[in-house]
Amino acid sequence: MRRLPLLKICGLRPGDDLSFLRHPAVTHVGVVMVPASRRYVAPEDAGPLVRAAKRIRPDVTAVAVVSGGSCDEIGEAARRAGVDVVQLHGGEPQGIEDRLRKAGFQVWRAVAFDPGDDETSFLDTVRSHAAVADAVLFDAKPPSDAKPGVTGGHGRTFDWDRLTQMAVAFNFDWWVAGGITPENVRDLLRRVRPVGIDVSSGVEAGGRKDVGRIHQLIQAMEAWGHESLSIS
Numbered sequence: 001m002r003r004l005p006l007l008k009i010c011g012l013r014p015g016d017d018l019s020f021l022r023h024p025a026v027t028h029v030g031v032v033m034v035p036a037s038r039r040y041v042a043p044e045d046a047g048p049l050v051r052a053a054k055r056i057r058p059d060v061t062a063v064a065v066v067s068g069g070s071c072d073e074i075g076e077a078a079r080r081a082g083v084d085v086v087q088l089h090g091g092e093p094q095g096i097e098d099r100l101r102k103a104g105f106q107v108w109r110a111v112a113f114d115p116g117d118d119e120t121s122f123l124d125t126v127r128s129h130a131a132v133a134d135a136v137l138f139d140a141k142p143p144s145d146a147k148p149g150v151t152g153g154h155g156r157t158f159d160w161d162r163l164t165q166m167a168v169a170f171n172f173d174w175w176v177a178g179g180i181t182p183e184n185v186r187d188l189l190r191r192v193r194p195v196g197i198d199v200s201s202g203v204e205a206g207g208r209k210d211v212g213r214i215h216q217l218i219q220a221m222e223a224w225g226h227e228s229l230s231i232s
C-alpha cells in the first residue's frame with residue numbers, strides 16, 4: 001500500500017467524541033483559537049481538550065489555529081492549550097515564527113491558494129513564509145462575506161491541479177486544506193501529493209465532528225493507498 005499522507009482533524013470542540021483518535025491514520029488534531037469562529041475554543045478549554053486527546057493517543061500532534069493577535073497573546077494561548085504546533089492563519093506580527101519556535105513550538109503558515117495571474121509574486125510570498133515556518137498549509141481563499149479573522153474552515157476547495165503544477169518548485173513541507181471530504185479525498189490524492197491533509201467541515205454533521213464521517217474519510221484514503229500504482 002502507498003504511504004498515506006498525514007491527517008489533521010481540525011476544529012475539535014469540548015464534548016466531541018474523540019474515539020476516532022484510536023485510528024493510527026489520524027496524526028494531528030487542531031483547535032481553533034479564533035474568537036470569531038463558530039469553532040472557537042478558549043485557552044482554558046483548549047488545555048483539557050488537548051490533554052484528553054493525548055490520553056487516547058499520546059503521539060498525536062496538537063495544533064492551535066490562530067488568526068491575528070500579538071506575539072505574547074498567541075504564545076500564551078498556545079502554552080495554555082499545551083499544543084505542539086501553532087498554525088498562523090492571519091496577519092500576525094512579523095517575526096512571530098522565530099519567537100514561537102524559540103518558545104518550543106513548531107510553526108505552520110496557512111496560505112490562501114490564490115495565485116491569480118502573477119504566479120511569480122505568489123511563489124515569492126509562499127517561499128518567504130516557508131523560509132521561516134516548519135510547513136506551509138495551502139487553504140482555500142475565504143468567501144468575501146466571511147467574518148474578519150475567520151480565514152479558514154469554510155469547506156471550500158481550490159484548484160488542486162494548479163497547486164500540483166506549482167509544487168514542482170517547492171522544497172519545503174506543504175499541506176492541503178479546504179473542502180476535503182470522504183467523497184473527494186481519493187480524487188485529491190490522485191492529483192496532489194502533500195505531506196498531509198487537513199479536514200474540518202467535511203467530517204462534520206450538524207456542525208460537530210462526526211466519527212462516522214472521519215472513518216469514511218480514512219477508508220477513502222486507504223482505498224487510494226491500495227490503488228494500483230499504474231492508475232496514478
Ligand SMILES: O=C(O)c1ccccc1NCC(=O)[C@H](O)[C@H](O)COP(=O)(O)O
Binds near residue numbers: 154179180202
Ligand atoms: O475552522 C475555523 O473555523 C477557522 C477559523 C479561522 C481560521 C482558521 C480556521 N480553520 C483552519 C483550519 O485549519 C481548517 O481545518 C481548514 O481551513 C480547512 O477547513 P475546511 O474547509 O472546513 O475543511
